[in-house]
Amino acid sequence: MKLIYQNMLSFLIVILTTLGIILYSVTSASTNWGYNRTYKSLESYAGNLEKIALKNDPKTGQIHNITGDNIRTVEQVLSERNVQFAIFDYKNNQVYPTPPTNVKLHLKQSYWKKLKQGKTIRNIQKPQNTAGNPRLRKDDDRSYVYVLTPWFQNGKLIAAVWAGSDVSELQTNIGEINRRLYFALLISLLAAIILSFLLSRYQVNRINRLRGATKKVANNDFSVQIESRGRDELDDLADDFNQMVKSLEASDKEIKRQEQRRKEFMADASHEMRTPLTTINGLLEGLAYNAIPEESKDQSIQLMRNETKRLIRLVNENLDYEKIRTNQITMAKRVFDANKPLKDITSQLKKKADSSGDELILKPYEGELKTYADYDRFVQVIFNIMQNAIQFTNKGKIFISGGRDDERHASIFTISDTGIGMSEDQVKNIWDRYYKADPSRKNRKYGESGLGLSIVHQLVENHGGEIEVKSKLNEGTTFTVTLFDEGYEHKPDEDKKEPQNKES
Ligand SMILES: Nc1ncnc2c1ncn2[C@@H]1O[C@H](COP(=O)(O)OP(=O)(O)OP(=O)(O)O)[C@@H](O)[C@H]1O
Ligand SMILES: [Mg+2]
Structure with a gap:
């Protein structure tokens, strides 16, 4: 079942139940109010009637004078309300309206008993249920709502007054x-159906917008965004x-970038x-077919060795790189004075710097440059960065310096070139x-395979340090x-554990 109908159905069930209960x-x-009002009016008419219409012998209690004219007058006054009366004497014989000769009308014994106990009877009389019920005439086929009230004198029941009104009026x-x-x-x-339809359609439209998106x-x-005004759960x-779309867009970009890098x-x-x-291969073929002159053979073999x-x-x-990346290398970290390795690397690379016309300037650090790292890996990092500096600087200057940042508990090394x-x-x-940076750059003295810095980056990360360029x-x-002292290393966060733009 479609959501709009489900919504409407639930709305309608609630509304119908509420309306049913109210109804x-x-x-x-x-209905109760109507009947009660009628009973009360009839009781008061009956009460008043006793006073104005009945006379009896105080000794025997026998009714000897029913002023029928008075009753008829009252009936006429109340004709608007369709009120009628009947009187039963102390022997339970109907005395008003006077029944036809030879006909005796009585009240049911159970009624009479209750009346004797001083009880008033309220009831509805249906035409088909007439046996023993009070009736005005034997052939009366109307329904009445009536009361029967007892009339006592000196503690004795001397008469019963029946006051009834045609039930059809009340109904x-x-x-x-x-x-x-x-x-x-x-x-x-109707209003509820229209409103529930509109409300359901509004909610379903919002859901459909989400579906479309x-x-x-x-x-x-991934350009799609849904308008939200923060009103309810659908807006949430x-x-x-x-x-989610923003994250997906970012992931999609990253996947495409990674795929591109993988291909590259x-x-x-x-x-x-x-x-x-x-x-x-070329040199080997030359040797196989004796295409290389004898005097060049040594040179060819040397070339092959270099290429190998x-x-x-x-x-x-x-x-x-893979070993470092997957933490397969063990690092023997210890504290050492970094002044010495900096000096060693500088003098080792002096010749290479000279050949590029570069000047290597090491700014010495006064005092002990305490550094916490794996000595060999530290040398590898600085050596690589300096090699690059020489490689990409022609007739310029390269400054090397080391220092301490005691506030951060770290040793900091800077290599800058012109x-x-x-x-x-x-x-x-x-x-x-x-x-x-420039893939067209031709093979140079110091490698140029593009692996050096990815290894450097990974090594510094594994030290819990930082590298910036x-x-x-x-x-x-x-x-x-930046290499931190023992206990102050930065935990490489999982996302950054591998070089940011690295391929795997
Ligand atoms: N000091 C620098 N000045 C200018 N560009 C640099 C410098 N250091 C690195 N680069 C750029 O970064 C690239 C990557 O350096 P990386 O050391 O990883 O590779 P490489 O030096 O080309 O090869 P190798 O694997 O032999 O070190 C270099 O090719 C170069 O374009
Ligand atoms: Mg390099």
């Missing part, structure tokens, strides 16, 4: 009240939906391997494997590495 209560209250009155009531209820039922999202349209649902990674890795393999080494380095670095620098977009990707195209680059 039942009001009709029974109005007409009650019927009129009920008709109006039914009409009012019918109008409210869901379909769009299913078709990869719309808010959640909007939030495959292409880059294949490309990096193809170059040395092609060289080796390059391949081995590539594979090793890849493996190293080299080619990078744009903002390039900086975003440098932690990615095989990323090179600031760069400006054609002006230079500054790398800052």
